[in-house]
Amino acid sequence: MSTLTEKQKMIQGLEYFASDKTLVKERFAARKILDILNAMPQDQVKQRANVLKDLFGQTGKRLYIESTFKCDYGYNIHVGENFYANFGCVILDCAAVTIGDDCMLAPNVQIYTATHPLDPVARKKGIELAKPISIGHNCWIGGNAVINPGVTLGDNVVVGAGSVVTKSFHSNVVIAGNPARILQS
Numbered sequence: 625m626s627t628l629t630e631k632q633k634m635i636q637g638l639e640y641f642a643s644d645k646t647l648v649k650e651r652f653a654a655r656k657i658l659d660i661l662n663a664m665p666q667d668q669v670k671q672r673a674n675v676l677k678d679l680f681g682q683t684g685k686r687l688y689i690e691s692t693f694k695c696d697y698g699y700n701i702h703v704g705e706n707f708y709a710n711f712g713c714v715i716l717d718c719a720a721v722t723i724g725d726d727c728m729l730a731p732n733v734q735i736y737t738a739t740h741p742l743d744p745v746a747r748k749k750g751i752e753l754a755k756p757i758s759i760g761h762n763c764w765i766g767g768n769a770v771i772n773p774g775v776t777l778g779d780n781v782v783v784g785a786g787s788v789v790t791k792s793f794h795s796n797v798v799i800a801g802n803p804a805r806i807l808q809s
Contacts, residue, residue: 634718634754635700639741642718642752654679654698662691684725689713696738704761709733718754719773724761730785731767739773760795 784800
């Protein structure tokens, strides 16, 4: 019988303990890199992109993220070509976050793969779960929008400002609200 590490459990979407020493070490390593990124002058475009390319699991050639940016690990974030995120972006990447080409995130967009058990006993024990998020090509996510664990958005999706996206949506729609619903298709 093989035993999975807490990191393997996390990435596979199984229950895991976020307080595992390896995971804590990796989160602190990512935070050190983020401290460097967030302290860099905004006009150091190439240097900032290089920091992100080292932190993320995969990137296109062109990407830019305004400070401040926060994430858990970085290595679970995969962005396509011509990616842009405005001020205050947070990506909790306990599971894969895949974002296609030509995507824009407005200020304070929050992308959360991390979730917790509804059962208070399990939650108190420190058990967590993570569900991947996928955002297609040419999407625009409005300011203060929240993308919840397990959501998939197709290509050309526009998410209205302040929306809470709790379920997946197909391509070529405009969604908004709490919970988000289709306004235009």
